[in-house]
Amino acid sequence: xxxxAAISLTxxxxxxxxxxVTIDRRIVGGEDAKDGEFPSVVSITGSEEFECPxxxxxxxxxxxxxxxxxxxxxxxxxxxxxxxxxEADWTFAGDVAEENLAKVTLPxxxxxxxxxxxxxxxxxxxxxxxxxxxxxxCRYDSGGGFFDDTTGQVVGVASWGIVDKxxxxxxxxxxxxxxxxxxxxxxxxxxxxxxxxxxxxPAAAQNTTTPDQGPRAK
Numbered sequence: 095x096x097x098x099a100a101i102s103l104t105x106x107x108x109x110x111x112x113x114x115v116t117i118d119r120r121i122v123g124g125e126d127a128k129d130g131e132f133p134s135v136v137s138i139t140g141s142e143e144f145e146c147p148x149x150x151x152x153x154x155x156x157x158x159x160x161x162x163x164x165x166x167x168x169x170x171x172x173x174x175x176x177x178x179x180x181e182a183d184w185t186f187a188g189d190v191a192e193e194n195l196a197k198v199t200l201p202x203x204x205x206x207x208x209x210x211x212x213x214x215x216x217x218x219x220x221x222x223x224x225x226x227x228x229x230x231x232c233r234y235d236s237g238g239g240f241f242d243d244t245t246g247q248v249v250g251v252a253s254w255g256i257v258d259k260x261x262x263x264x265x266x267x268x269x270x271x272x273x274x275x276x277x278x279x280x281x282x283x284x285x286x287x288x289x290x291x292x293x294x295x296p297a298a299a300q301n302t303t304t305p306d307q308g309p310r311a312k
Contacts, residue, residue, distance in 0.1 A: 155246075157239060157241055157246060157247065157248045158245075158246065158247050158248070159247065159248060159274065159278050159281065159282075160242075160245070160247040160248070160249050160274055160275045160278065161275065161278070162275065162278040162279050162282075163275055163276070163278070164249070164275035164278075165219075165273060165275055166202045166222050166224075166240075166242065166249045166250060166273065166275075167202065168202055168203065168204045169201065169202065170201070170202050170242060170243070170244065171199050171200065171201050171202070171243045172199070172200060172202065172224070172240045172241050172242045172243050172249060172250070173197055173198070173199050173200075173240070173241050173243060174197065174198060174200060174224075174225075174231050174235065174238055174239065174240045174241070174250075174252055175195060175196065175197040175238060175239075176195070176196065176197075176231060176234065176235035176238040176252070177191040177192045177193075177194075177195055177196070177234055177235070178191065178192065178196075178231055178232040178233055178234040178235030178236075178238075178264075179191070179192065179232050179233050179234060179264070180192060180196070180232075181264075182230075182232075182262040182263060182264045182265035183262065183263065183264070189233060189234075190234075191234040192234075198225075198229050198230070198231070199229075199243065200224050200225040200229055200230070200231075200240070201224070201225070202222060202223070202224055203223040203224065203226075203268055204223065205218075205219070205221065205222070205223050207223050207268060208221070208223035208256065208268055208270060211256045211267055211268070212256050212270060215270055219273070219276065220272065220273050220276040220277075221253070221270050221271065221272060221273055222240070222249070222250045222270070222271040222272070222273050223268045223269075223270065223271075224240060224250060224268055224269055224271050225268050225269050226258075226265075226266055226267050226268040226269070227266055228265060228266060230255065230264045230265065230268070230269050231252040231255075231264070231269055232255065232263070232264035233255075233263075233264070235252050236252050236253060236254065237251060237252060238251070238252045239251060239252075240252065240271055247274075248274055249273070249274055249275065250271035250272060250273060250274060251271055251272040251274060252269065252271055253269070253270045253271055253272050254269070254270050255267070255269045255270075256268060256269065256270065
């Protein structure tokens with residue numbers, strides 16, 4: 095996270111350190127994800143540690159999904175938080191995640207801005223172009239949510255950085271984010287399926303018969 099801002103916890107995930115939660119089950123997707131492979135592979139994961147409701151407080155709040163198909167407005171601002179490195183670099187050799195959570199407010203740019211800097215995203219409407227001008231998410235921030243400052247909705251997910259003219263990342267060039275609105279139907283479809291599998295309807299189970307349980311001819 096390339097930012098000098100102090101941190102206040104703004105989302106439920108932020109109440110835990112980066113290494114505090116392990117993934118206990120995979121709901122769907124992600125198995126075939128490979129570095130440098132496009133289009134993106136989407137994965138939804140869950141942790142048993144979050145099965146109990148997380149209580150809201152002055153430091154913890156819930157984020158919501160945007161409308162299906164929605165897009166972040168160019169010129170709007172949002173906040174991203176994470177434990178990413180604090181200095182712009184090219185190799186990040188020897189860098190490790192920060193101990194303290196940081197956040198930064200960033201502007202949304204037109205996708206065409208990133209199209210010119212990163213040919214691999216040209217023509218893709220499933221991404222957002224965010225940040226730059228000395229403020230950005232960075233290494234170890236990938237996967238963190240970008241929250242619209244007006245609605246509080248998670249409109250983006252940090253993905254990867256672009257090298258600027260000084261050959262630095264997390265500096266003057268924007269960063270690529272996944273546009274959450276383009277995957278809302280996918281997310282809801284698989285989360286509903288996971289909930290149904292984890293909590294089967296008892297009535298439906300009682301009404302199900304097998305050939306051995308059905309009426310027999312005399």
